Each structure stands twice: as C-alpha cells, then as structure tokens.
Amino acid sequence: NAGVTQTPKFQVLKTGQSMTLQCAQDMNHEYMSWYRQDPGMGLRLIHYSVGAGITDQGEVPNGYNVSRSTTEDFPLRLLSAAPSQTSVYFCASSRPTGGPYGYTFGSGTRLTVV
Amino acid sequence: AQTVTQSQPEMSVQEAETVTLSCTYDTSENNYYLFWYKQPPSRQMILVIRQEAYKQQNATENRFSVNFQKAAKSFSLKISDSQLGDTAMYFCAFLLYGQNFVFGPGTRLSVLP
Numbered sequence: 001n002a003g004v005t006q007t008p009k010f011q012v013l014k015t016g017q018s019m020t021l022q023c024a025q026d027m028n029h030e031y032m033s034w035y036r037q038d039p040g041m042g043l044r045l046i047h048y049s050v051g052a053g054i055t056d057q058g059e060v061p062n063g064y065n066v067s068r069s070t071t072e073d074f075p076l077r078l079l080s081a082a083p084s085q086t087s088v089y090f091c092a093s094s095r096p097t098g099g100p101y102g103y104t105f106g107s108g109t110r111l112t113v114v
Numbered sequence: 115a116q117t118v119t120q121s122q123p124e125m126s127v128q129e130a131e132t133v134t135l136s137c138t139y140d141t142s143e144n145n146y147y148l149f150w151y152k153q154p155p156s157r158q159m160i161l162v163i164r165q166e167a168y169k170q171q172n173a174t175e176n177r178f179s180v181n182f183q184k185a186a187k188s189f190s191l192k193i194s195d196s197q198l199g200d201t202a203m204y205f206c207a208f209l210l211y212g213q214n215f216v217f218g219p220g221t222r223l224s225v226l227p
Contacts, residue, residue: 105159
C-alpha cells in the first residue's frame with residue numbers, strides 16, 4: 001500500500017514549457033486534489049475531483065488543467081509554465097470527499113520555472 | 115467563505131519546554147473539523163491532531179494537545195516536552211464535511227538544543 005505517489009519530486013522548467021505532474025493513489029479514495037504551497041500563504045487549492053470524470057476548480061486554477069479518467073490517477077498539467085508557478089505542489093486524497101479524518105498527502109513536487 | 119489565521123509566522127522553543135501555537139478561524143457553520151498538520155524539512159505533510167467541533171473535550175495525542183474554544187473560534191496547539199524532531203512548519207486547517215480543506219499560512223517552529 002503506497003498511499004499517494006507524486007512524481008517527479010523536483011523539476012526545473014523554462015518559461016513557456018509544458019509538463020505534467022503525476023499523482024496516483026492506491027487506496028480507492030474518491031476525492032483527489034492539487035494544492036500549491038507558497039511562503040506565507042499556506043496551501044491553496046488548485047483543482048479537485050470527487051470521482052472519475054468529475055473535476056472542479058479551486059482557489060487558484062489559472063494556468064493549470066486536470067482530468068480524472070480513473071479513480072487512481074489525477075494528473076496536473078501546466079500548459080505554458082510561468083515564473084509565478086514556481087512553487088511546491090501537493091496532491092492529496094481522501095475517502096469520502098471532505099472526509100473527517102483528513103487528507104493523505106503525497107510527498108510534494110518542487111517546481112522551479114526560470 | 116471560511117478563513118484560517120495563524121498570527122505567529124515563526125516561533126522558537128528550548129528543548130524539553132512547552133510551546134503553544136495559535137490558530138483562529140472564521141465560519142458561520144456549527145459542525146466542522148479542525149486539524150493541525152506538521153511539515154518537517156522532508157516536506158511530508160503529517161497529521162498531528164484533529165478535533166470535531168461538536169465535541170467539547172479537547173483532543174490529545176501524546177505530547178500534543180489542543181485548546182479548542184468554539185465560541186472564540188480559536189484552536190491552539192500545545193506541544194509539551196519539545197523535541198528536536200518537532201522542528202517543522204505547522205499548519206492549522208479547517209474542514210466542512212464534504213468540502214475542501216482551508217489552510218492557514220503556517221507557523222515555523224524551531225526547537226533549540
């Protein structure tokens with residue numbers, strides 16, 4: 001039981017490049033989400049999903065795309081990276097959605113856009 | 115919308131002493147959950163303690179305890195007998211059942227030898 005797996009752990013991109021951050025969970029959690037962590041701002045919600053085929057925007061969705069074709073996977077796509085997207089990204093899951101026992105987090109991806 | 119405030123960006127404490135981290139939140143709801151998460155230098159987010167708003171008794175997990183004041187919308191974390199391994203960022207978080215977490219900005223705690 002691996003929990004929530006995020007890849008890669010570190011990434012450097014040039015402005016304008018695209019990439020996908022991968023997130024997979026093996027706990028059959030219906031809820032998955034992406035957060036970004038910036039100094040002094042805590043974790044802010046980018047996108048979330050309450051089940052396969054269902055996604056919705058969070059607080060800071062601009063510049064990011066998501067899809068959820070399976071229960072296990074929830075990739076985050078940056079179509080044209082910008083320096084403002086330099087951050088640490090976390091994927092989190094829970095069962096059920098907003099489950100009262102909290103989230104299981106991945107180990108994070110540190111992304112630098114130069 | 116709910117908001118979470120942590121007014122102490124940084125704190126330090128001597129090893130073996132006690133420290134309290136503050137958290138306040140704003141909501142008009144009556145039933146909700148509150149959490150403290152720890153993020154050590156490894157970056158992993160670790161659940162420290164959780165509190166259900168309908169329970170009056172304060173949650174305790176070993177050296178970690180909370181002071182939950184529902185009327186004041188306050189949820190502070192007390193760490194007793196601080197250890198070097200407690201050095202981390204601590205995030206307070208609010209959750210309505212069926213919705214998304216709202217996190218505070220975090221408090222960086224340093225435990226000094």
